[in-house]
Amino acid sequence: MKAMVYRGPYKVRVEEKDIPPIEHPNDAIVRVTRAAICGSDLHLYHGMMPDTRVGTTFGHEFIGVVEEVGPSVENLQVGDRVMVPFNVYCGSCWFCARGLYSNCHNVNPNATAIGGIYGYSHTCGGYDGGQAEYVRVPFADVGPSVIPEWLDDDDALMLTDALPTGYFGAQLGDIAEGDTVVVFGAGPIGLFAAKSSWLMGAGRVIVVDHLENRLAKAREFAHAETLHFGEHDDIVVALKKATDHLGADVAIDAVGAEADGNLTQHITAAKFKLQGGSPVALNWAIDSVRKGGNVSVMGAYGPLFSAVKFGDAMNKGLTLRMNQCPVKRQWPRLLEHIRNGYITPSEIITHRLPLEDIAEGYHMFSAKLDGCIKPVIVPSAA
Structure with a gap:
């Protein structure tokens, strides 16, 4: 697959990587149809986040289609269109039981405060992110949700973090x-x-x-x-x-x-x-x-x-x-607001770029060129 890869401060490029495999019975593999560059990704891009390792794929805002599920996954099926919160969390620890998904106790061995975040350095668990054609989604019965049929892809993407x-x-x-x-x-x-x-x-x-x-x-x-x-x-x-x-x-x-x-x-x-x-x-x-x-x-x-x-x-x-936002806890009320027309999240999107041009996207967003407020990445596999 094609994936954005970090090569050092201010250096990102698209490379060929292996499509991630199922590593645990509760994993899912998602084919990414939309991803976004977040302002917090610029901390990584500028080399200012501890333990950002060369070869990492960024991207904690993404949606996609389920391509494969592990044998214990019950809530998702191949072909489901899903939105994935930026939090990686187990759903069963003391913190998750209280809705503090961003503080999950079981998904990040390198920190005592924060849980896991896709594509956000080994400080946040070392999970590869969604600025790629495919991504492994652990705890697939807990994090992702099937996107309602009435919800537009761009609006669903904004629900994964921003x-x-x-x-x-x-x-x-x-x-x-x-x-x-x-x-x-x-x-x-x-x-x-x-x-x-x-x-x-x-x-x-x-x-x-x-x-x-x-x-x-x-x-x-x-x-x-x-x-x-x-x-x-x-x-x-x-x-x-x-x-x-x-x-x-x-x-x-x-x-x-x-x-x-x-x-x-x-x-x-x-x-x-x-x-x-x-x-x-x-x-x-x-x-x-x-x-x-x-x-x-x-x-x-x-x-x-x-x-x-x-x-x-x-x-x-x-x-x-x-705190870091416990994303999924916000979804029921936000979906009501979107459906009732109180907010249209996709209105803040200013740029759409193919995955192959993601280096230019990072440069444009970092340097605040062309009035860029929110860039969206569309993989060719989409």
């Missing part, structure tokens, strides 16, 4: 009716978080970014007010002025450790693979939310040191909530 994560970010903000919500980052997660905030009763939504095309998308897709942080001497002061000098009720960090990396990260990453995070957006969130407010963290941070203003958060009496 939409549930944005929705989860708004959910963790514990938004009360009429609240003012500020979202940092107008990438796909931030756009979905802003849109979801309205669904949870927000009275006002403000999105902060520095790319005009993304801010325009936030106004068009999420119907949000926008602030360009490059046009203000101090974005926190600007947000305070915009909120009667009190601050927002809820702040959502949809940026995380900047995917471009800060100067120190670029100097050290190649040797030390350090990306604990440059938590500018998180500190803005802490500073700009009102006293007693809520901060939700959806942005991707590495497992190492981050200089977060925790003392300020404590002294302001803030509630901080965060």
Whole structure:
């Protein structure tokens, strides 16, 4: 099969790899029909995620058709059209039993906090991802779901990470009716978080970014007010002025450790693979939310040191909530919202590329060229 393969920082290419085999009775092999490049993939692309090994195939957002199932798989059949959450999880451990699928205890021997993630380094379990023609899906009776006949492929693809994560970010903000919500980052997660905030009763939504095309998308897709942080001497002061000098009720960090990396990260990453995070957006969130407010963290941070203003958060009496999204837990409500016409996830997709051009796709997305917000990859086998 053809698959995207990592060859070092800023170096990805399409190579021939063996089609993955069934390794466990509960595995399935899925022929990928759509995949996506996620903003968090850029951390891998830039060589800033620990234990990203040469030869790895990225891609934690994908849908496809079941080609083969292991002998113990009961919930899927060959030919089923399925969407696969980015979480790899067992479904039976203490955490999975409580819906904390992203914290599964049985799928990642290399970490005590996070469970497994497709295509996201050996720090997250070492599972190959879906930017390929075929992918092995473990625990096939637990993770994937058959896509409803009425649901479009592109909308289903957005349900594998971007939409549930944005929705989860708004959910963790514990938004009360009429609240003012500020979202940092107008990438796909931030756009979905802003849109979801309205669904949870927000009275006002403000999105902060520095790319005009993304801010325009936030106004068009999420119907949000926008602030360009490059046009203000101090974005926190600007947000305070915009909120009667009190601050927002809820702040959502949809940026995380900047995917471009800060100067120190670029100097050290190649040797030390350090990306604990440059938590500018998180500190803005802490500073700009009102006293007693809520901060939700959806942005991707590495497992190492981050200089977060925790003392300020404590002294302001803030509630901080965060996690990797347990994707499948969000699907029932999101499918209702999509079917009722409240949200059309595919509206954020800006580019479609064949798998053979994925290196160009990464470059375009990384360098923010051609107004790229969300690129979708279509394997030739699709």
